[in-house]
Amino acid sequence: MVDIYQGDRVSSFKKAADSGIWGVIHKATTGATGTDKKYKDRRTSAVAAGLLWGAYHWGTHADVAKQVDNFLKAADPDPQTLVALDFERHARQPNDAGSSSGNL
Numbered sequence: 001m002v003d004i005y006q007g008d009r010v011s012s013f014k015k016a017a018d019s020g021i022w023g024v025i026h027k028a029t030t031g032a033t034g035t036d037k038k039y040k041d042r043r044t045s046a047v048a049a050g051l052l053w054g055a056y057h058w059g060t061h062a063d064v065a066k067q068v069d070n071f072l073k074a075a076d077p078d079p080q081t082l083v084a085l086d087f088e089r090h091a092r093q094p095n096d097a098g099s100s101s102g103n104l
Contacts, residue, residue: 001025003056006038013042013049023052025084028075030058032066035074054082 004010005027013024024046027036039055047053055075059067077083 001052001054003027004042006036010042013046013051017049017051021051023054023082025054025056025082027086028055028057029067029071031060032062032070034058035070039074052082053080054084056084056086059085059087 001023002016002021003025010016016024024042026039026042026046028039029035043053043055055071055077057067057071057075071083075081075083
């Protein structure tokens with residue numbers, strides 16, 4: 001299982017599956033308004049490659065109800081989608097664009 005977001009380079013979900021990765025947990029949203037621009041297309045590609053799919057929300061100090069609404073609209077989870085919350089207690093929270101790093 002790997003977790004990724006729009007800033008991570010993805011060359012092939014099929015190659016990932018062939019190498020033994022079982023699934024992807026992809027960032028869908030940040031805060032009350034942020035969305036990951038590559039989430040939807042990558043979901044389609046990952047599932048087509050036979051990978052399990054999960055979506056996570058990077059929680060901030062924004063209104064919780066607005067964050068939940070943002071996540072559910074953007075992630076559009078189905079019964080097979082793992083859903084997760086990434087909330088990190090820091091003095092400074094990310095803006096709605098968020099940040100991370102890594103490659104797949």
